[in-house]
Amino acid sequence: KTVHEHWDISYQFTHSDCVRKLAVTINGGTPGPTIRAVQGDTVVVTVKNLLMTENVAIHWHGIRQLGTPWADGTEGVTQCPILPGDTFEYRFVVDRPGTYMYHAHYGMQRSAGLNGMIVVAAAPGGPDAEPFAYDGGEHDVLLNDWWHKSTYEQAAGLAAVPIEWVGEPKSLLINGRGRYNCSAMASDAAAACNATHPECATQVFAVVPGKTYRFRIASVTSLSALNFEIEGHEMTVVETDGHYVKPFVVKNLNIYSGETYSVLIKADQDPNRNYWLASNVVSRKPGTPTGTAVLSYYGGRSSPRAPPPTSPPAGPAWDDTAYRINQSLATVAHPEHAHPPPPRADRTILLLNSQNKIDGRVKWAINNVSFTLPHTPYLVALKRRLRGAFDERPPPETYNHTGYDVYGVQANPNATTSDGLYRLAFGSVVDVVLQNANMLAPNNSETHPWHLHGHDFWTLGYGVGRFDPAAHPPAFNLRDPVMKNTVAVHPYGWTALRFRADNPGVWAFHCHIEAHFFMGMGVAFEEGIERVGKLPEEITRCVSKKGGQH
Numbered sequence: 164k165t166v167h168e169h170w171d172i173s174y175q176f177t178h179s180d181c182v183r184k185l186a187v188t189i190n191g192g193t194p195g196p197t198i199r200a201v202q203g204d205t206v207v208v209t210v211k212n213l214l215m216t217e218n219v220a221i222h223w224h225g226i227r228q229l230g231t232p233w234a235d236g237t238e239g240v241t242q243c244p245i246l247p248g249d250t251f252e253y254r255f256v257v258d259r260p261g262t263y264m265y266h267a268h269y270g271m272q273r274s275a276g277l278n279g280m281i282v283v284a285a286a287p288g289g290p291d292a293e294p295f296a297y298d299g300g301e302h303d304v305l306l307n308d309w310w311h312k313s314t315y316e317q318a319a320g321l322a323a324v325p326i327e328w329v330g331e332p333k334s335l336l337i338n339g340r341g342r343y344n345c346s347a348m349a350s351d352a353a354a355a356c357n358a359t360h361p362e363c364a365t366q367v368f369a370v371v372p373g374k375t376y377r378f379r380i381a382s383v384t385s386l387s388a389l390n391f392e393i394e395g396h397e398m399t400v401v402e403t404d405g406h407y408v409k410p411f412v413v414k415n416l417n418i419y420s421g422e423t424y425s426v427l428i429k430a431d432q433d434p435n436r437n438y439w440l441a442s443n444v445v446s447r448k449p450g451t452p453t454g455t456a457v458l459s460y461y462g463g464r465s466s467p468r469a470p471p472p473t474s475p476p477a478g479p480a481w482d483d484t485a486y487r488i489n490q491s492l493a494t495v496a497h498p499e500h501a502h503p504p505p506p507r508a509d510r511t512i513l514l515l516n517s518q519n520k521i522d523g524r525v526k527w528a529i530n531n532v533s534f535t536l537p538h539t540p541y542l543v544a545l546k547r548r549l550r551g552a553f554d555e556r557p558p559p560e561t562y563n564h565t566g567y568d569v570y571g572v573q574a575n576p577n578a579t580t581s582d583g584l585y586r587l588a589f590g591s592v593v594d595v596v597l598q599n600a601n602m603l604a605p606n607n608s609e610t611h612p613w614h615l616h617g618h619d620f621w622t623l624g625y626g627v628g629r630f631d632p633a634a635h636p637p638a639f640n641l642r643d644p645v646m647k648n649t650v651a652v653h654p655y656g657w658t659a660l661r662f663r664a665d666n667p668g669v670w671a672f673h674c675h676i677e678a679h680f681f682m683g684m685g686v687a688f689e690e691g692i693e694r695v696g697k698l699p700e701e702i703t704r705c706v707s708k709k710g711g712q713h
């Protein structure tokens with residue numbers, strides 16, 4: 164069947180954390196509506212850009228776009244942006260069940276509010292039916308972080324010399340709702356804070372005593388790595404990024420921007436009180452209060468809106484990296500749903516993640532190349548064989564992996580910019596190892612969640628310190644690695660992944676931290692361009708008919 168959505172994209176004044184803020188909305192709200200479909204459905208989203216002076220593009224995060232590379236929604240990679248006043252139709256098949264998300268992929272509009280969830284149910288009786296049961300139903304949880312400064316102010320700060328970093332989020336949102344402490348604001352600013360605004364009323368998740376629920380959890384944060392828990396209830400992790408995992412039980416779940424998880428919880432606690440759902444910042448030194456929502460039992464003596472009798476859980480120690488790596492290692496494929504990886508790669512690309520400087524500006528670079536998007540989308544430039552649309556020299560395949568001190572401050576942080584891309588042989592097996600390092604300041608390395616468009620990849624291994632291309636690959640997990648579309652690269656660590664370049668198109672691969680992609684932390688892959696079907700005219704509107712640029 165076909166699922167139709169009609170979306171008007173516009174700026175509206177919103178109160179996500181009670182503080183009035185101009186946000187990019189879908190049909191007036193942020194987050195946007197959850198898209199619900201069944202595996203095999205065609206989703207058609209008609210997007211009308213009512214932003215007046217601003218372009219837009221929307222990415223369907225986790226949907227592989229098999230045969231529809233022009234519908235990936237990545238401005239500069241797969242399409243020209245949708246101009247103000249224009250309408251654009253995204254049409255694609257959701258071929259795998261699972262929990263996904265959508266968000267803007269133009270400038271910093273995702274952080275400005277354009278985001279939401281995609282829930283794809285398994286085709287009944289099909290081979291991808293869930294290997295687990297829940298009799299209570301489902302709840303959706305979309306996690307986000309939130310600032311009061313506009314994304315334009317944030318972007319200008321990133322490009323300033325010296326950098327004006329926005330700092331930690333003001334609030335953490337659960338399903339678009341947070342709670343800023345209005346009384347802590349200066350009196351002139353407090354007028355914009357309305358603690359009783361309905362848009363920031365706490366989200367309540369209701370459960371029937373004794374039943375088991377599936378919570379689908381997605382993170383669209385701009386910056387924060389989060390730790391999520393439901394007070395008093397253990398969570399059994401059963402799915403990540405659309406793939407079933409070998410179930411494991413946690414009290415606290417780490418979730419990075421761009422990741423999704425499904426967990427099962429049993430409503431087996433005292434029904435006469437409420438419980439916190441809590442979201443806490445990890446990996447960066449927190450400066451944000453716990454984000455909260457409420458779990459409430461039907462038939463209990465507590466009013467659904469009553470705050471729980473406890474303080475919100477503070478989460479684990481923010482700097483406990485080993486604890487987070489353990490969760491990464493525990494996340495492996497479900498034995499009945501394993502898709503074993505090809506035994507070896509045809510090509511290995513080593514990518515050093517470093518913070519650099521260009522003309523005095525702080526940038527992120529991959530093998531010392533800071534990524535910029537071309538004006539003509541790669542998909543159009545390559546399909547039409549336009550010359551000069553982007554730098555045709557391929558970016559570096561590796562870095563000085565025998566000499567680079569990942570724990571030290573880089574001696575010469577100067578980098579270059581490029582919009583070159585990696586061209587992959589169609590059908591080949593590609594290994595990518597992401598190597599983290601120290602930043603410009605000493606004794607600091609952040610977590611980077613890397614997201615690959617157009618594919619799911621096998622997560623072959625994680626390590627701490629310098630990756631050794633001779634010593635480490637023999638220990639890769641080729642037995643039961645889980646497939647994902649977004650994976651964490653831990654502080655000072657490396658992450659190895661493998662994918663098959665079998666989806667004709669051009670695909671972005673980047674850090675999902677909004678500011679980091681803006682500062683150049685990404686690459687692009689091309690494969691099988693000659694197999695791409697006829698491009699829809701609507702994606703080519705920034706390219707002149709003759710082939711050159713407008």
Ligand SMILES: O=C1O[C@H]([C@@H](O)CO)C(O)=C1O
Pocket residue numbers: 326328525602609678679682
């Ligand atoms: O990209 C970043 O820039 C800042 C800081 O390194 C510069 O102020 C920060 O914390 C980042 O993650």
